[in-house]
Amino acid sequence: MKLVVVSAGLSSPSSTRLLADRLTAAALARVDAEPEVIELRDLATEIAQHFVTGFPPARLAAALDAVAAADGLIAVTPVFAASYSGLFKSFFDLIDKDALTGKPVLLGATGGTARHSLVTEHALRPLFSHLRALVLPTAVYAASEDWGEDGLARRITRAGAELARFMSPAAHPTSHPTTPDVDTAAAIAPRSLTGAITSLHATTAATLIPFEQRLAALRAE
Known part of the structure; x- marks a missing residue:
């Protein structure tokens, strides 16, 4: 050095x-x-x-x-x-x-x-x-x-x-350890917000409707 x-x-x-x-x-x-x-x-x-x-x-x-x-x-x-x-x-x-x-x-x-x-x-x-x-x-x-x-x-x-x-x-570490299979938003959020972010993702996934299904419903109207 x-x-x-x-x-x-x-x-x-x-x-x-x-x-x-x-x-x-x-x-x-x-x-x-x-x-x-x-x-x-x-x-x-x-x-x-x-x-x-x-x-x-x-x-x-x-x-x-x-x-x-x-x-x-x-x-x-x-x-x-x-x-x-x-x-x-x-x-x-x-x-x-x-x-x-x-x-x-x-x-x-x-x-x-x-x-x-x-x-x-x-x-x-x-x-x-x-x-x-x-x-x-x-x-x-x-x-x-x-x-x-x-x-x-x-x-x-x-x-x-x-x-x-x-x-x-x-x-001065040359690399930063990462946790596999962790959502990026949850990984960088403060610990107090991680649960809220995870819940938000879970809710969004549960209510998500595939695009093809929505398009078919529109055409049927």
């Missing part, structure tokens, strides 16, 4: 990359996957060129392909103006509209203050929901004062475990 990590940190070293690395380690502790890290700051020029020319340079094309082929994705951004960074948004604007459909995505963000802790909910989660990704329940925000705190470590561990669970093949 392939785990792709997108980090939009701009500095080196970067707290955004640090959070991405810790989330990656938490996931890899529970699932056997090959990680690949994409540093968006190294692709900033190529991203701008793609917007202008409509064609991705080779390195950017490889990054976009890696995201599309991933079995799981970790996406981490610094907070700018109470939202994701422009570089982060620009990269995901270039992702094919179907590339993230059903793909488990773990969201993370870093900022200087805890006041931006809801950025994962009001900005990141709607973005990836729009891309039809499977956004994991736990998103991790790390403010400057969170580093070294047990609370951040617990959130990272929980988020990594969720990603590992959804990346597992058992979480």
Whole structure:
């Protein structure tokens, strides 16, 4: 399996990359996957060129392909103006509209203050929901004062475990068991309605008059 990590940190070293690395380690502790890290700051020029020319340079094309082929994705951004960074948004604007459909995505963000802790909910989660990704329940925000705190470590561990669970093949069955000789309407109905549907079918079958018989009766009139 392939785990792709997108980090939009701009500095080196970067707290955004640090959070991405810790989330990656938490996931890899529970699932056997090959990680690949994409540093968006190294692709900033190529991203701008793609917007202008409509064609991705080779390195950017490889990054976009890696995201599309991933079995799981970790996406981490610094907070700018109470939202994701422009570089982060620009990269995901270039992702094919179907590339993230059903793909488990773990969201993370870093900022200087805890006041931006809801950025994962009001900005990141709607973005990836729009891309039809499977956004994991736990998103991790790390403010400057969170580093070294047990609370951040617990959130990272929980988020990594969720990603590992959804990346597992058992979480994505290739086929769905069916029950033979079960009427489709009854099979998909809630249990409370199954009896009513069955009764309706029984009543309909009991009162059904063959077409030939109805036609013969009409001709006799």
